Amino acid sequence: MAKELIKGNEAVVKGAILAGCSLYFGYPITPASEIAESAASYFPMSGGTFIQAESEVAAINMVYGASSTGSRAMTASSGPGLSLKQEGISYLAGAELPCVIVDVMRAGPGLGNIWPEQSDYNQIVKGGGHGNYKVIVLAPNSAQEMCDFTMLAFDLADKYRNPVIVLTDAYIGQMMEPVEFPNKRKEVPYRDYALYGDKKTRHNLITSILMNTELLEKHNIKLGKKYQEVEENEVKFEAMYTDDAELILMGYGIVSRMLQNVVETLRQEGKKVGLLRPITLFPFPNQKIAELADTADKFLVAELSDGQMINDVRLALNGKKEVHLFNRMGGAVPSVEELLEAARKYI
Amino acid sequence: MKAQVLAKPKAFYDKFERKGGTNLETTHYCPGCGHGNIHKILAEAIVDFGIQDRTVLVSPVGCSVFAYYYFDIGNVQAAHGRAPAVATGLKRSNKDSIVISYQGDGDLAAIGGAEILNAANRGENITVIFINNAIYGMTGGQMAPTTMVGQKTKTSPFGRSSENEGHPIRMCEIISTLEAPVYVERTALVDFKSINRTKKVLRKALQNQIDNKGFSFVEILAPCPTGWKMSSVDSQKWIEEKMIPYFPVKVFKDISDDIEPRSIKKKTLTDKEILDVLGLAPSGKADTVDKDFLGKFSEQKMKIAGFGGQGVLTAGVMLAAMAMEENLEVSWLPSYGPEMRGGTANCSVHLSNKRIGSPLTTNPNVLIAMNGPSLDAFEDTVEKDGLIITNSSIVDRKVKRDDVKAIEIPLTEMASKMGMTAVANMICIGAYLELTKVIDTATAKDTIKQHLKKKEFVDINLKAIDEGVKYIRENYS
Incomplete structure (x- = not known):
């Protein structure tokens, strides 16, 4: 265990890398930019990938692509950016792809301001995109939990094949507290549904389109059962x-x-x-x-x-x-x- | 006479099971549609290049949304216009795969304008196949960004008007102005000759990716007889007579022979290397907790305030780091939002032997005022019996409260004498530690040595701590 006095936003990045996340796709927005800035250093330095995307929309779709290949991938933003990512989050949930998204909430509506609010609750917890889906939402209240919950988010995302959002705010992100980090990077589990670019997974298909009404209804019921399972097992x-x-x-x-x-x-x-x-x-x-x-x-x-x-x-x-x-x-x-x-x- | 089914390329499934229904031999595309031809050309190329196992096709929203019915390769379906972003994620994550973004005109040139331009501009090592048929086919024949002026569609019922809808967008022309793309060419599907050319172009665009050369973009002018409400023959004629004069068929850019293949070597770090990179190498120092000290500790709720540049935020971080070394609970919060007032920078620091609640100090028991406005802003908020330290070099008044302990130190003057005004904050920390004994000065000094990024300033900062201690001993004991 290494202990460091560190900002919540930076603890997210170090936690993510230790959780085996190797790709970060982001777009600058206050007060979440520190996550992207920190990721821009630490991801490449640890053998991973950082891309500043052309938009929040592109960033979440890059996460979709990376997650399709079995890698752990993430993005982070604040309210206005999350509004834009909602399309992609619906597709990720529909295609049952794991990923982690961090929302450092600011005040709204519209451009609002950059100080803390908790007004993204509805758009995050109730699912701001289209269709019947839910995301798992974790709410840290310390720098230590910014690290721990980011790591937990990756595990839950893989366990349930679903996006997980760490919902936090400008205060928790800006605050420095001592954080104990694990001294080992996690193994990323094999995803038998992913596209590894090999013979074994060539037949896999990542999609959220089901033109047959019965099949799509079945898919929705299956998703519903998954969320029920989440409700039974993961309440904290x-x-x-x-x-x-x-x-x-x-x-x-x-x-x-x-x-x-x-x-x-x-x-x-x-x-x-x-x-x-x-x-x-x-x-x-x-x-x-x-x-x-x-x-x-x-x-x-x-x-x-x-x-x-x-x-x-x-x-x-x-x-x-x-x-x-x-x-x-x-x-x-x-x-x-x-x-x-x-x-x-x-x- | 029984219809003869020509052999399918092996990159197609034998039977299109994913399509469902009764006819698993033919595609869902309309007669005369360009997609069928292009699919076949692509499938043949994939087989000939021996890349079937490692190829991933991103299918868009549009008629080719169901490309995965047919291609026996990795398939990912993307949101409308986002295929180049999805392809970016796929390729960056797995550099050995061959990633193809297959898109129509509405998808690529309208809703996905930002994604294609920026993927091209980053020079993603992918192959983009852009089917331009001047119409939205799947949604039933609406106007596309490439619809010709005068062309009637369901959403341009009087014909596209350049005044209302602008002119058709020429993507090859735009993409080829960018530095990064390696190869940009437009072809058409009108006759054997142009189909043969398309075959060559597609292969080159794939070869570039296989050779790790970068971004290739192929635009194919293709017929949509259903959307255009024309026969297949008339559709081909329409491409020749109407589209090609506006969308010239040619090579727009080709630097593939001049490009050095990029290295795709992967860096895999060991756990130890990762921890080193993250600055998390375990110190190996045993946690020794002085229970007696911790038990007697009373929570310090501090506000440190001053001008920007006086090092108030750094002083707060240093104090928090020092207390962390003593196994105390600590939090540090910079002035933020409504907390920023009076033109001062400030931070809240909490040091405690118990779990800390609010990290925001609204009623401090310690106020360090490095300038006048800070004293004005926060004097009244200090708890009874609290401590106020003022920088008497700058603060030109006394503390008004008589229910607090007021300490005046000419911090700026003392720091100037030491030859570095920036260490005023450390003198103040030294004084604070001497007054309160919350942290051992030896721990404080160790922390400075450890945390100060500019090592050449360690000595003067350590001396500043001593100066602060000395000032209190000489003036307040």
Whole structure:
């Protein structure tokens, strides 16, 4: 294990290379450019490939091509770039190709600004492209998790033959923290469906077109079963002081870091408050929320958006308990004090 | 009389099972369509070159979307216009494969304009086969970017008007202006002679790729009798009379004989080499945790602020790195977004013996103000009993608060005396360490030696730490 004080965005790149990723295709956009800049050095130096594509659209399609050959490939961007990549993500999901995409969220809509928001939740978690598909979404809240979840993303992508998105924000990307890296590069698993340019795989076909309605329906059902399997096996969350909590605070990414302070402060005051941080946004910790609905009275969801994740919380609660929203937008990030004040209203 | 089926090239499947339905012998293409001819020419070339196992065909959106029904080679289907980007990914990942991007006019010249131009401009070592039939065939005969002026299509029902839709786009002409492409030629399918020429051209475009010479682009003027609502014979005539005068059939660029083949040697690094490249070689230093020290540690929530160029961000990173060496939890966050105010650069640094929550310091217990605006901006936010260090060389007022510990140090002056104003930040760190004892100065110095990129400045920075320690001992103990 080597420990380094490193920015979250850079930890993504080193983690990816250690996960066996050998191709990076990107396009500059603030606040994700550091990932591309870091990749532009480290990928070629470690025997891999870096290409600055002509567009976000081209970048994701280069990932599609590289993934078709059995290689681990990735791209990264921010909200406006992800909007453009959605076409390609739908094709990757349809063709069942693994890949990893990092979204360092900024504020929108439109050009918005470059400060942090969490307003890509809907376009990422609900699938912003066309057709019935889902992507697995991981939400890190530290530089260490930027590395760990990027590595995990490659494994999940291969396990389920599906794109995996690391959904993060400008704060987590910019922040420096100590990160422990593994001291070995992962082996990339053999993909029997890929095109290795040899006799054995010559008959393989990478496509998402199925003109026969019955076959396409079957394909959709198969994808649905896969997503169900993901929901059964891959849910991750972090719960702090939730067992006896009357008020459950919920937030992911940078917000969960502030909420940790809020919960610790309120616990010191003897208040029964807990924190539930979803780590996977798809699959969502529905079951855990439903369980907490039996023991807690109220839920407060804190988001840097107009209230997007809260809809999933509402679905999981199914009307059983009241749920409130605290939100900031436009790049404003709430202080711990602001969140404390918001939480006190519901105690 | 029974129709005679000529032998299919081996790069075609015997039976087109992927096509489905009852007729597995013939293609889905309309009678007189150019794709059939071109597929056959391509299949024969693949067999003759002995590249069937390693060839990957990218089929586009358009009539040739189903090329994979027929070709017994690797097949990838791409989104509309994106075939050159997909081909780039395929080829860059597997340089030994032979990658063919097979595209129609709408796909290549309209929706995929950026992809083809940039793949060509990068000189991707691929072969592009561009079928120009001046119409969108698959979607039912709409106008293409190469539709002729006056030509009637479903979306140019009065004939293409140059005023409304512009003139047909000439791709060979555009591509051949770029530096990287090795070979650019336009051919046509009108008679045996032109079909023979097309065979030669396609083979050359493939040979270039096999020889690792770079990007080859073949445009083929091809008939679409169904879309044009013409007989096959009239279609061929129409190409000759209408298309060729506008789309000249010729070599636009050919530097294949002058090009040195590129090397495609792969670099495979060992784990150790990878870790070295990433700067992650294990230090071999055992983690020794001073539990007593960690237990007594109280969280430092610091704001370090000043003018750009005073090294406030570097000071923060150094402090975080020093604390990491002491096995503390640390976080460093640069001033960002709404946090940037008063024209100052600042960073938040947290040092703790517990897991750190918010990395953003809104109520610091330590403020380092390297200039006046920083003191103005953050003095009120400091927690009661907190510490404020000001750079008295520049900050021209006292700390107003009486519920904090205020320390004044002429940092800029002291640094100037040392001959390098840039070390003011390190003097400040030395002072801070002496005041708080949060990190051992020996650890601090080791960290500077390790982290400072410009090794020639190590000594003066170490001396700066000592100067800071000395100033506090002499003035505040």
